[in-house]
Structure formats: structure tokens, C-alpha cells
Amino acid sequence: MGIPSDSRPIRNACSLPGATVTGIIFDIQKFSIHDGPGIRTTVFLKGCALRCPWCHNPESLEAYPEISFIPSKCTGCGHCFKACPMNNHVLDSTGERRFDRTRCRRCGICADKCYAGAIERIGRETSVDNVIEDVEKDRAFYETSGGGMTVSGGEPLFQFEFTFALFQEAKRRGLHTCIETCGYAPFEYLEQLMPFVDLFLYDYKETDTVRHREYTGVPREGIVENLLRLDRLGAKTILRCPIIPGLNTRDDHFAGIAALAGRLDHIREVHLMPYHPLGKAKNERLGKTNPLLLGTFPDAGMVDAWITKVAAATQIPVKNGTTA
Helix, strand or coil: CCCCHHHCCCCCCCCCCCCCCEEEEEEEEEEECCCCCCCEEEEEECCCCCCCCCCCCHHHCCCCCEEEECHHHCCCCCHHHHHCCCCCEEECCCCCEEECCCCCCCCCHHHHHCCCCCEEEECEEEEHHHHHHHHHCCHHHHHHHCCEEEEECCCHHHHHHHHHHHHHHHHHCCCEEEEEECCCCCHHHHHHHHHHCCEEEEECCCCCHHHHHHHHCCCCHHHHHHHHHHHHCCCCEEEEEEECCCCCCCHHHHHHHHHHHHCCCCEEEEEEEECCCHHHHHHHHCCCCCCCCCCCCCCHHHHHHHHHHHHCCCCCCEEECCCC
16 A cells, blocks of 8 residues: 555746756754764754644645744844834834744745844755755765765655755765655655665654554555655664653564564665654744643653663664664
């Protein structure tokens, strides 16, 4: 069972022959050490078909730019009041500063005028050439550490044409490449990327099929099938498993992780990714409801116990993905 055709990710609306391929990104993070081997530059794309309640990058879910507002940073200068064409920045009856998002067009004019950094437009359109030029600045670090470029999200396959063009250009320049993906896409996308991706950092979120759909909003079967097909074609993978207290910290899920890893001939490691609550503050800045209100990080003893359970059932190396 593959990914249904009506659930395919969007393609970039840019592809006339010879046209510059563009996409929407929200960050380029330098000196990343948890997104593949060595020192890397991670390019974060916007847009994802999944809606995992534990997502720590909620600013990545929508494929369009969004407005982040941090009230505590506001100095009351009033520039946004004058700049906003929709008059969405107001004082309420108590004199408290408010940002009315109901009519916001996400134009970012207010952010451009906010000298205090309280308002930020998350997401910008950019070209492949501009991204690669930024990535190339740290080539010396890649060469000494075995690093390179990682494309993450969101879900990179949600903007397939842009992602594909990024990897083509990166490999043309001799860069080591990784992709962080949930695998929810037509398999031909993954197959086309294979010659240009050195390592797939592949998410595995839940073993139980009913819980998987409940937690992510999409079925599990096509994601697993895509992973197995990639492996049969020789793709190198690291299985990355978000572990969320109270949701998937069950023995059957840990056994499921080990069982899936055991079916992969080209897997390098299993990384358990302990939940962290950083998405809570980001949701608030974006005016979104926090879907999961776990307030603390799992302690080291708890994480070690998870690793022990998975490691006991597989010969594949199992690590804490936040320190691997």
C-alpha cells in the first residue's frame, strides 16, 4: 500500500524549463551536529502533511510565511500600528497591546518596521542558488569533519521540485548530503532523490496503525513501505524515532522499532529522539493552540531505559538522537 495519489505533496509552482527553482524556507542553521555526520548546514523548508502534536518546529507546518509575535519584546514604539495596512496591531480597552490575526495577510510589513524583534515573518521565498551559496560558506568545516548539507523541515518532500534541485546542485559541487523525512510522499520522489542523497534520516513515529493515524493524521503503511523499498534499492538510512512520554513509550512500540530496523539491510543506526517542549513557546508566538502540553524534558535515566529496551532486541546501534 503506497501513498494515495490524492495525498501527494505540493510541487513548486515555478518550473518552466530554464526557470530558477524557488522554495519557501524558514531557516538555514549553521554548525548543526545532530542532523547527520560531521558539522553540517541544515536548510529548513516550510510545509508538512503531518500534524504530530509533539512537533517542535510548528513554524514549519504551513507552506506559506507566518507572523511570529513575542509580546515581551515589544517596546511600544508604535511603528507597527502605523505600518500595518489592515490595522491588526491595536491597543485594547485596558491599554494592552494586541495582535489581531483574523485579518492578517502575513505580508510582513509590520515585521520590517519592528526594530525590537517582537514581530518576525517566518518563511521566505528563495532560490536554489542562494541557498547553496550560503551552504558553501562553511565548506571548510565539512571537509575537516565529514559534514555537509542536510535538508529538513517541515517535510522536504512537500516542496519536491525545490528539494530535488537543491540536492542536484549540492552533489554537483561535491557536498555530502542528508535528508530528514517522514517518508509520506509518492515513492517516485524518494527514488528520484536517491542518486543525490548520501543518507536518509527517516522518521518512524508509531508502530500501532490506529495510533499512527490519530497522532499524525496520516496512515502508517505507505511510510513503512517507502522505507523498505528504499532499503531494497540500497539507500543508507538512520531510523529516527521521536519518543513521547504517555503516547508511544510502550513496550510494543520499542519492539516495533527494533523489528523494523532488523528488516533493513542498509541501516546505519537507530536514533531515539526524546520529546522536548520547545514547540510550546513557538506555537504561542504564532498564535496557535498547543496540541501537546508536556512541560518538561524526559530525564536521562528515562531515556537510557528506552535505549536499553530497543537495543536488547536488535544488533543495530541505538543512540540518543539529541546527543548522537
